Amino acid sequence: MPVAVGVIQTIGFPAILAAADAMVKxxxxxxxxxxIAESGHFFIAIRGSISEVKPAMEAGIRAAEEVFGGEVVTHYTVPNPPENLESVLPISYTEEVEMFRL
Incomplete structure (x- = not known):
C-alpha cells in the first residue's frame, strides 16, 4: 500500500487542534x-495511505482556517516518503502512536 505523509503548520494552538481533529475523522x-514549530506556530504530521491522507489534509486545512484567528501558514503532502526522510524528520510511527496505527 503506498503511504503518504501530510504536514500542516498553523499559527495558534486552537487551529492545529481543529486541524488534528478534522484530519483523524x-x-x-x-x-x-x-x-511547536516556532513562536506561536505549531505543526502536525499524519500518515496513511495516499488515498486517505489527501481528504484528511483537505479537511484539516479547512478546519484550521475556520477557527477564529486561525491561520494555516503552510501545508504539504509527501507521497511515498523515502526511508532517509523518515529517519531524519519526526514522521515515523513511534511506540506511542503504534496502537492507533490504521
Whole structure:
C-alpha cells in the first residue's frame, strides 16, 4: 500500500487542534507527530495511505482556517516518503502512536 505523509503548520494552538481533529475523522490516518514549530506556530504530521491522507489534509486545512484567528501558514503532502526522510524528520510511527496505527 503506498503511504503518504501530510504536514500542516498553523499559527495558534486552537487551529492545529481543529486541524488534528478534522484530519483523524476525515480519513483512516494516524497522527504521528505534533510540536511547536516556532513562536506561536505549531505543526502536525499524519500518515496513511495516499488515498486517505489527501481528504484528511483537505479537511484539516479547512478546519484550521475556520477557527477564529486561525491561520494555516503552510501545508504539504509527501507521497511515498523515502526511508532517509523518515529517519531524519519526526514522521515515523513511534511506540506511542503504534496502537492507533490504521
Amino acid at each position: 476525515a480519513g483512516r490516518v494516524t497522527l504521528v507527530s505534533y510540536d
